[in-house]
Amino acid sequence: MAKLMIPVLVVDDYETWRRFCSAALxxxxxxxxxxxxxxxxxxxxxxxxxxxxxxxLDIGLPTLNGIGAARQIRERVPKSKILFVSxxxxxxxxxxxxxxxxxGYVIKSDAARELLPAIKAVLEGQQFVSAGLSLQGLMTxxxxxxxxxxxxxxxxxxxxxxxxxxxxxxxxxIDATDADFGNVQxxxxxxxxxxxxxxxxxQAEFLDYFDIVSVKDDCACSRAMNGRSRIVxxxxxxxxxxxxDSRRVMLGAxxxxxxxxxxxxxxxxxxxxxxxxxxxxxxxxxxxxxxVDDLAxxxxxxxxxxxxxxxxKAGAVA
Numbered sequence: 001m002a003k004l005m006i007p008v009l010v011v012d013d014y015e016t017w018r019r020f021c022s023a024a025l026x027x028x029x030x031x032x033x034x035x036x037x038x039x040x041x042x043x044x045x046x047x048x049x050x051x052x053x054x055x056x057l058d059i060g061l062p063t064l065n066g067i068g069a070a071r072q073i074r075e076r077v078p079k080s081k082i083l084f085v086s087x088x089x090x091x092x093x094x095x096x097x098x099x100x101x102x103x104g105y106v107i108k109s110d111a112a113r114e115l116l117p118a119i120k121a122v123l124e125g126q127q128f129v130s131a132g133l134s135l136q137g138l139m140t141x142x143x144x145x146x147x148x149x150x151x152x153x154x155x156x157x158x159x160x161x162x163x164x165x166x167x168x169x170x171x172x173x174i175d176a177t178d179a180d181f182g183n184v185q186x187x188x189x190x191x192x193x194x195x196x197x198x199x200x201x202x203q204a205e206f207l208d209y210f211d212i213v214s215v216k217d218d219c220a221c222s223r224a225m226n227g228r229s230r231i232v233x234x235x236x237x238x239x240x241x242x243x244x245d246s247r248r249v250m251l252g253a254x255x256x257x258x259x260x261x262x263x264x265x266x267x268x269x270x271x272x273x274x275x276x277x278x279x280x281x282x283x284x285x286x287x288x289x290x291x292v293d294d295l296a297x298x299x300x301x302x303x304x305x306x307x308x309x310x311x312x313k314a315g316a317v318a
């Protein structure tokens with residue numbers, strides 16, 4: 001009787017890596033690469049369609065990042081083992097990836113020696129984490145409390161992410177600029193990314209795609225974060241700031257124009273970003289951008305007061 005093959009789905013937006021990974025797996029007589037995927041939504045669709053035993057999943061995927069895709073795959077295809085294969089080494093990102101219910105995490109540069117043992121481990125019901133990652137950094141304990149407190153103190157996303165001031169601030173900005181949509185992102189200094197903490201009017205695809213934004217991404221808030229200056233986009237459909245994928249997501253959310261303004265406190269610390277979006281190709285008038293600056297100043301003063309009341313002083317998060 002022929003031995004049953006173990007079906008594997010490989011998802012990564014870098015074609016050369018997919019080909020390398022698939023070729024390496026096909027050399028194993030018990031493994032069969034049944035499909036490849038290049039973005040998060042494709043990963044979900046193929047996982048549902050093919051019901052693979054193992055899914056190798058990158059994090060930095062277009063359309064929907066790997067963490068968002070993993071959450072949906074875990075709900076829809078609970079029997080599949082999810083193994084992240086990524087170059088992200090930050091303990092925060094690794095923890096978030098594993099919190100989706102994923103079965104393991106392999107550093108891509110270590111995959112040549114770790115991928116096959118990782119697949120074997122997850123198929124046997126074990127969790128696998130690359131040896132190159134610090135297990136101590138992925139765990140929480142009382143002995144690590146002071147270090148966690150230090151990270152929170154210099155991290156706007158952890159420090160202010162649940163502040164009640166944020167929804168009020170966003171509502172005021174949207175009203176003052178006559179915007180159709182808007183969001184506030186705070187800077188996660190541990191992972192060097194912006195993360196959405198409040199929004200108005202956006203649906204799941206937009207929120208999943210822009211949930212985590214780095215300086216390397218092709219979008220307005222990434223450019224504004226990189227330059228620490230406001231970005232105004234008059235027409236999303238033609239502005240070269242966007243990649244094809246990010247443009248598609250923006251237009252799919254009915255956004256045609258926008259502004260993104262960095263939030264920088266009186267100590268010149270970068271706190272985050274406030275963006276307003278419009279269904280027509282018309283950015284806010286100049287006098288309304290002044291409202292954004294005034295409201296941002298008030299908001300930063302409020303969270304600074306909150307910070308001082310808690311006995312902390314915001315640290316430099318350049």
